[in-house]
Each structure stands twice: as structure tokens, then as C-alpha cells.
Amino acid sequence: MDVAKPPVVSASEWRLELARLSEREEAVAAELDALAAARKRMPMVRVERDYHFEGPDGPRSLLDLFDGRSQLILYRFFFEEGVGGWPDAGCVGCSSWADGVADLGLLHAHDVSFAMASPAPQTALTAYAERMGWTDLPWYTITTPEFVEDFDTTQWFSLNVFLRDGDEVYRTYFLQNGPMVSRIGSVSSLLDLTPYGGQIEGEDVPDDWPQAPFSFWMRRHDEYDEPAPSARL
Numbered sequence: 001m002d003v004a005k006p007p008v009v010s011a012s013e014w015r016l017e018l019a020r021l022s023e024r025e026e027a028v029a030a031e032l033d034a035l036a037a038a039r040k041r042m043p044m045v046r047v048e049r050d051y052h053f054e055g056p057d058g059p060r061s062l063l064d065l066f067d068g069r070s071q072l073i074l075y076r077f078f079f080e081e082g083v084g085g086w087p088d089a090g091c092v093g094c095s096s097w098a099d100g101v102a103d104l105g106l107l108h109a110h111d112v113s114f115a116m117a118s119p120a121p122q123t124a125l126t127a128y129a130e131r132m133g134w135t136d137l138p139w140y141t142i143t144t145p146e147f148v149e150d151f152d153t154t155q156w157f158s159l160n161v162f163l164r165d166g167d168e169v170y171r172t173y174f175l176q177n178g179p180m181v182s183r184i185g186s187v188s189s190l191l192d193l194t195p196y197g198g199q200i201e202g203e204d205v206p207d208d209w210p211q212a213p214f215s216f217w218m219r220r221h222d223e224y225d226e227p228a229p230s231a232r233l
Contacts, residue, residue: 032192033204034204036192036197036203037203037204037205039173039193039194039195039197040195040196040197040204040205040209041206042173044163044171044172045170046168046169046170047062047169047170047171049144049150050062050144051144051146051147051150052143053065053140053142053143054121054122054140054141055122055140056122056126059143060140062162062169063164063167065115066113066162066164069111069112069113069164069231070111070163070164070165070196070230070231071112071113071162071163071196071230072112072114072115072161072162072164073107073114073115073159073160073161073190073193074114074115074116074117074160074161074162075094075097075098075114075115075116075157075159076116076148076151076153076157076158076159076160077091077094077098077118077139077157078090078093078094078118078155078156078157079091079094079118079119079120079124079128080118080119087120087124089128089131090118090120091156091157093157094157097182097185098116098134098137100185100186101114101137101190102185102186102187102190103136103221104136104137105221105222106187107187107190107191108221109221109224109228110187110191110194110196110198110199110228110230111196111228111230112190113138114137114138114190115137115138115139115140116138116139116140117140117141117147118140118141119141119142120141122141125140125141126139151171151174152174152176156176157176157181158175158176159174159176159181160173160174161173161174161193161194172194172195173194173195175193196209196229197209198217199211199212199217199228199229199230200212200213200214200217201213201214202214210228210229210232211229212229
């Protein structure tokens with residue numbers, strides 16, 4: 001059986017179709033930029049309760065998950081009793097998403113930490129992470145039961161974004177929409193969820209938001225020898 005293929009057209013017809021598609025892509029890109037700008041203008045709410053997690057090195061608080069950075073993206077990975085594959089494997093969809101998360105070096109350079117959290121015990125998380133090759137992704141066991149309800153993670157997946165001001169933690173954003181989450185994983189898409197964004201001059205941000213020239217960011221993730229603008233505040 002032949003595999004279906006796109007129709008064959010002349011070069012001029014192909015360029016016409018490309019121009020039409022490019023126009024649509026530019027419109028979509030503009031809307032995504034506007035959406036990212038709106039996220040930076042979201043208000044935030046103070047986290048009042050103490051939440052605790054278990055990591056490979058022992059107990060950690062929500063504040064600890066920032067690892068000293070000002071922003072935290074926390075992905076609620078669906079791995080617990082009742083999930084297909086339990087106790088040896090987590091959610092298929094969450095696993096596919098985690099496969100697409102970029103190297104964390106550039107996120108860290110932007111003053112952003114990323115971590116995953118699940119109810120499953122550390123022994124299960126560690127074994128599955130090693131099987132899937134996620135040993136560079138911090139993954140914590142949720143040990144404060146109220147966390148899943150307080151942050152809308154009673155089921156399925158979710159992304160919660162937090163901002164730290166000293167020892168005070170604030171919730172800035174939440175995302176659980178499947179089609180949107182499935183498009184997130186690259187460095188740029190993750191930064192678009194954070195209150196400070198890419199911190200590049202020219203981004204649509206509120207007044208006095210920390211930014212640096214484009215040239216500051218054009219380097220390899222292991223070549224950053226200066227803190228991000230948000231880390232200097």
C-alpha cells in the first residue's frame with residue numbers, strides 16, 4: 001500500500017501556498033507574543049501554607065525547590081496509584097511531555113528553576129527517571145496532601161509558576177489546557193510562562209521589568225558568567 005503524500009505542484013504554486021501559510025504563521029506568532037505579554041501582567045497571590053516534598057537528598061520545602069532562583073516552574077506529573085503502568089511507570093502523556101523538556105541550563109541562566117512533582121515515592125520516581133533518561137530533571141514526591149487541591153492538581157497534569165521575593169513565595173500562573181501544554185517544553189515556551197519572561201530588551205513587559213540587551217542572551221548555557229537581570233534585584 002502506498003503511503004499518502006502531499007500533492008505535487010509547480011514552484012510558483014508552492015511559493016504562493018508558502019506565502020499564504022507564512023502570513024497565517026505571523027498572525028499566530030503575534031497572538032502568542034500578546035498572550036506572553038498578558039502573562040507578565042498577571043497579578044500574583046501569596047502562598048500562605050507550608051508545602052513539603054521529598055527529594056533524593058531528603059525533605060525540601062516549596063521555597064527550597066527554587067534552588068536560590070527567583071522563579072519556579074513546577075510540573076505536576078501524574079504518577080500515583082490508579083495511573084496506567086503503576087507502580088513501575090507514570091502517565092503516558094506526562095512521560096511524552098517530559099521527553100520534550102529542553103536542557104535546563106538556559107532556564108537557570110534566566111533565573112528560572114524547573115522541577116516535577118508527583119505523589120509517587122522517591123524510589124518509584126528515581127527508578128522511572130533512570131529508565132526514561134530524565135536524571136537531569138529534578139523530581140520530587142509531594143508529601144503535603146493539601147498541595148494537590150490548593151494548586152488545582154487533584155488529577156492529571158498541570159504547570160504552576162511561582163515567584164520568590166526573599167522567603168515569601170507567590171503563585172503567578174497556572175496552566176492545565178492540554179493543547180497548550182503539549183506545545184510547551186522548549187526554553188522559549190517555558191520562559192513565556194514566567195512573570196519576567198525572556199528578560200530581553202524589546203519584549204512587551206510592564207514598566208521597570210528586568211531586561212538585558214539581546215546580545216547578553218546570545219551565548220551558550222555554560223558561558224553565562226553574569227546573573228540574569230531579575231537575579232540582580
